Amino acid sequence: MPVELTVGGERFTLRDEGRGPPVLLVHGFPLDHAMWAAQIDALAPRHRVIAPDLRGFGGSVVTEGTATMGRMADDLAALLDELGVRERLVYAGFSMGGYVGWPFAARHGRRLRGLVALDTRAVADTPAAAAGRLAQAERLEREGSAVAADAMLPRLLAPDRAERDPALAHAVRAIMLRQDPRGLAAAQRGMAERGDARASLARLGVPALVICGEHDAISTREELRALADAVPNGRFVEVRDAGHLSPMESPGAVSSAMLDFMAWLE
Numbered sequence: 001m002p003v004e005l006t007v008g009g010e011r012f013t014l015r016d017e018g019r020g021p022p023v024l025l026v027h028g029f030p031l032d033h034a035m036w037a038a039q040i041d042a043l044a045p046r047h048r049v050i051a052p053d054l055r056g057f058g059g060s061v062v063t064e065g066t067a068t069m070g071r072m073a074d075d076l077a078a079l080l081d082e083l084g085v086r087e088r089l090v091y092a093g094f095s096m097g098g099y100v101g102w103p104f105a106a107r108h109g110r111r112l113r114g115l116v117a118l119d120t121r122a123v124a125d126t127p128a129a130a131a132g133r134l135a136q137a138e139r140l141e142r143e144g145s146a147v148a149a150d151a152m153l154p155r156l157l158a159p160d161r162a163e164r165d166p167a168l169a170h171a172v173r174a175i176m177l178r179q180d181p182r183g184l185a186a187a188q189r190g191m192a193e194r195g196d197a198r199a200s201l202a203r204l205g206v207p208a209l210v211i212c213g214e215h216d217a218i219s220t221r222e223e224l225r226a227l228a229d230a231v232p233n234g235r236f237v238e239v240r241d242a243g244h245l246s247p248m249e250s251p252g253a254v255s256s257a258m259l260d261f262m263a264w265l266e
């Protein structure tokens with residue numbers, strides 16, 4: 001069950017399940033902690049699994065304007081303080097959750113034991129991509145969260161997935177539609193202004209696992225392989241028959257890869 005926590009006077013919602021070496025699961029855009037349901041079930045027998053809603057998402061505080069990736073990283077560190085998590089943990093970030101992972105590693109690296117980068121990118125946006133995000137942010141504020149659901153759903157899933165598994169497509173769309181459009185707009189502006197993290201990868205002081213859906217159309221296999229090669233102790237796992245949203249499309253394969261990595265870290 002999700003719980004609510006007040007941090008610095010602001011409300012955050014999260015799942016906090018299980019006991020053992022901690023792992024933080026950080027969702028993507030325009031989603032919330034619900035995308036991790038299968039991983040929470042699979043990891044909680046051996047780990048303390050903390051899956052928060054980032055600022056602007058799910059049941060957490062909504063910021064208008066811009067929510068930067070750095071601010072979200074600092075939110076997570078404050079949340080971990082509030083939860084009393086002092087041990088080093090594994091940070092697992094999916095897509096936007098990975099973008100938040102780069103400033104988290106830079107600012108709060110002493111908290112890390114390992115990093116899992118799922119279907120994410122280290123490069124910054126091109127000017128055209130950033131402009132597209134700013135335009136979408138305006139539309140989100142005017143027209144609501146269906147703008148993001150319509151734009152993202154077809155890009156998140158493997159080809160034919162929606163036809164083969166309409167229940168999954170429906171569930172993903174429902175998560176998207178329940179997001180506050182002001183929070184989505186703020187995150188889009190934050191993503192638009194994020195920097196290029198590639199130079200920092202060589203300085204990552206902990207092992208990393210990079211997971212890539214075979215048909216990921218947003219963060220490609222080539223880009224994710226390069227990311228795994230750029231970190232000093234990086235591993236690469238490709239998930240068959242998944243698109244960008246590998247944790248929901250191939251939950252068993254993603255959970256197994258994470259469990260193997262975390263067992264190896266211990």
Ligand code: MLT
Pocket residue numbers: 027028029030094095096097191218
């Ligand atoms: C996500 O899944 O979080 C998004 O694809 C990130 C993005 O829009 O770059």
